Amino acid sequence: MTERAEPGEDMALSLRDITVRFGGVCALDHVSIDVPKGSVSGLIGPNGAGKSTLLAVASGLQPVDTGRILVDTEDLTGARPQRFARARMSRTFQAPQLVPEIDVRQHILLGLRSFRSQGWNAKAGALVRGITRSELDRAERLLAELGLSEVARRSPMELPLGLRRLVEVAQCIATDPRILLLDEPSAGLNRVETQAFAAIVSRLSAERGIAVLLVEHDMDLVLEISEQLFVLDFGELIASGATEDVTKDQRVRDAYLGTVKEGA
Numbered sequence: 001m002t003e004r005a006e007p008g009e010d011m012a013l014s015l016r017d018i019t020v021r022f023g024g025v026c027a028l029d030h031v032s033i034d035v036p037k038g039s040v041s042g043l044i045g046p047n048g049a050g051k052s053t054l055l056a057v058a059s060g061l062q063p064v065d066t067g068r069i070l071v072d073t074e075d076l077t078g079a080r081p082q083r084f085a086r087a088r089m090s091r092t093f094q095a096p097q098l099v100p101e102i103d104v105r106q107h108i109l110l111g112l113r114s115f116r117s118q119g120w121n122a123k124a125g126a127l128v129r130g131i132t133r134s135e136l137d138r139a140e141r142l143l144a145e146l147g148l149s150e151v152a153r154r155s156p157m158e159l160p161l162g163l164r165r166l167v168e169v170a171q172c173i174a175t176d177p178r179i180l181l182l183d184e185p186s187a188g189l190n191r192v193e194t195q196a197f198a199a200i201v202s203r204l205s206a207e208r209g210i211a212v213l214l215v216e217h218d219m220d221l222v223l224e225i226s227e228q229l230f231v232l233d234f235g236e237l238i239a240s241g242a243t244e245d246v247t248k249d250q251r252v253r254d255a256y257l258g259t260v261k262e263g264a
């Protein structure tokens with residue numbers, strides 16, 4: 001099912017000529033993007049532009065009508081989401097996929113064992129039993145790194161949305177991803193929480209060499225942390241490249257960034 005493809009040495013994820021149609025709607029129209037290793041890329045565009053569809057394609061959740069998906073050097077087109085996870089691809093969802101029955105630390109322990117709480121059941125609960133000292137230490141370090149130590153023993157459902165999103169990110173990080181897809185992580189966060197979140201994502205990407213692809217409507221956040229930008233409009237990629245170049249592109253400014261001032 002998977003085969004070696006031509007290596008995009010600096011690219012963690014390459015989507016080539018991706019088309020996805022839902023009946024008469026062309027959600028993605030021959031879109032190609034390259035997400036570099038170890039940096040943050042922003043994926044922006046108005047409502048309905050195809051951003052969520054592209055993330056679903058990139059994580060193996062959405063079949064494509066045309067195109068190829070290369071993760072590092074492997075062609076995973078048509079592979080199941082589990083195969084993407086084995087290729088060290090991890091993602092968050094607009095509604096964090098967390099469960100009330102296990103505490104924050106147990107979510108991290110699941111992540112360390114390469115499980116997500118998505119589809120959690122009694123079997124997954126058993127997976128966090130018999131944990132080793134080393135796993136516990138790693139979980140505690142990660143909790144501290146993301147500022148979650150104080151809430152480690154609480155159910156994520158008792159926490160405000162901003163912390164729930166961080167728990168999901170922490171669980172993703174625990175799986176030791178090469179690629180992290182973030183779907184509107186700042187939705188529902190206040191300015192201070194968004195700033196804190198931005199700092200954490202930038203640091204994790206730089207320190208751990210994670211390629212981050214960020215779908216986000218908060219342009220301040222996107223422009224602050226993204227080294228590259230991809231701009232979708234009605235399923236079409238209208239611009240891509242270094243953030244400072246893309247934000248000067250007249251078509252992008254007209255379609256989406258009308259309020260961004262020169263030099264922003």
Ligand SMILES: Nc1ncnc2c1ncn2[C@@H]1O[C@H](COP(=O)(O)OP(=O)(O)OP(=O)(O)O)[C@@H](O)[C@H]1O
Pocket residue numbers: 022025026027045046047048049050051052053054
């Ligand atoms: N499962 C589906 N069935 C039918 N149409 C869909 C489906 N998913 C998405 N679409 C359509 O595909 C287009 C792209 O949707 P998508 O959710 O990817 O956009 P988006 O950029 O993520 O939007 P938003 O910013 O509002 O989340 C839209 O016209 C949407 O209505």
